[in-house]
Amino acid sequence: MKPPGKPAVWSIAAFLLLATSSTVLAQESAAVDRTLTGDAACTRCHDESETKPILAMYKTRHGVKADERTPGCQSCHGASEGHIRNTGGTGAKRTLPDVTFGVRGKSDAKLQAGTCLGCHEGSNRALWRGSQHESRDIACAGCHTVHAAADPVLTKLSQPDVCFGCHKTQRAQTHLVSTHPLAAAKMACADCHNPHGSTSDHLMAKASVNDTCFTCHAEKRGPFLWEHAPVADDCTNCHTPHGSTVAPLLKARVPWLCQECHSGDHANAVNSAANLQDGAVATAGGLNPLANSAARAQLAARACLNCHVLIHGSNHPAGAKFQR
Numbered sequence: 001m002k003p004p005g006k007p008a009v010w011s012i013a014a015f016l017l018l019a020t021s022s023t024v025l026a027q028e029s030a031a032v033d034r035t036l037t038g039d040a041a042c043t044r045c046h047d048e049s050e051t052k053p054i055l056a057m058y059k060t061r062h063g064v065k066a067d068e069r070t071p072g073c074q075s076c077h078g079a080s081e082g083h084i085r086n087t088g089g090t091g092a093k094r095t096l097p098d099v100t101f102g103v104r105g106k107s108d109a110k111l112q113a114g115t116c117l118g119c120h121e122g123s124n125r126a127l128w129r130g131s132q133h134e135s136r137d138i139a140c141a142g143c144h145t146v147h148a149a150a151d152p153v154l155t156k157l158s159q160p161d162v163c164f165g166c167h168k169t170q171r172a173q174t175h176l177v178s179t180h181p182l183a184a185a186k187m188a189c190a191d192c193h194n195p196h197g198s199t200s201d202h203l204m205a206k207a208s209v210n211d212t213c214f215t216c217h218a219e220k221r222g223p224f225l226w227e228h229a230p231v232a233d234d235c236t237n238c239h240t241p242h243g244s245t246v247a248p249l250l251k252a253r254v255p256w257l258c259q260e261c262h263s264g265d266h267a268n269a270v271n272s273a274a275n276l277q278d279g280a281v282a283t284a285g286g287l288n289p290l291a292n293s294a295a296r297a298q299l300a301a302r303a304c305l306n307c308h309v310l311i312h313g314s315n316h317p318a319g320a321k322f323q324r
Ligand code: HEC
Pocket: 041, 042, 043, 044, 045, 046, 073, 074, 077, 078, 079, 080, 083, 084, 094, 096, 097, 099, 100, 101, 104, 105, 106
């Protein structure tokens, strides 16, 4: 059965796929039929009686038959003549379709991805090959459910649960007191990550962690007259993105956070004592208000942010120490 319209793109993609695949597919040279007539070769058995909502696909964009780019059963699963004729036997012995998907799918992840990419190459999938997920053999159907009226991974509310199926650490983190509003579905993992691949580490959606954060926290980009070096370097020097016990999303409590890099004792202004680790007490008269470090001043000084209020950077001419 010849499909109407122009099946050119997919036929070529399918042909290349079949021709290069080392599986039994090589025998299957029949052109795929993406029309309802072609689908009927499958839906005469895979009908409403299936426990899985196979036919729900017709409610999705893959079911818009008027759009001649949309697939039919055979576009994804292959013409599967062996499966239809069933040369194998009953039950588990039944000859499989040419391509089966998902974690249970018998086809390897790269063949599955090749099938989908035949139509979905480029766009935000351009960097799929070599990405963390591709190289760990995660199939497209590891995240996508195509036989459902709505694919859970495409909806902000249900997307995290799809990811949490494999990323348990992040699930735990998002239940801590300080988090991004994921549970409220105001944002989702894909606002920060491109799960299909990225030019940056950690599959960030933009070219770097900071560029990703700036898409929503633009005011932290500056430019600042006085930059705080670790901010311009990487927000995760101080923040943790998924969740923390210390608000707002901090990796540690102040002053310990600051003291990972500064001792902050202010005891000897002359020797830049905020950075001295030994806590040496200054001779009287340092420029620093905390120079004569009485116990109380030491205590007050622990609330670094009381004085260093503009911790992300300052535009005040006298804001070099981020106090204004
Ligand atoms: C003669 C009936 C029949 C026809 C026609 C048929 N199938 Fe099947 N198919 C089965 C049976 C039986 C099974 C195994 C039980 C099950 O999972 O429903 C099966 C299983 C499958 C599976 C699951 C394989 C697995 O174990 O992962 C897929 C996918 C599938 N068929 C796709 C297709 C496609 C695509 C077509 C059309 C090209 C098709 N089938 C035509 C009867 C049929």
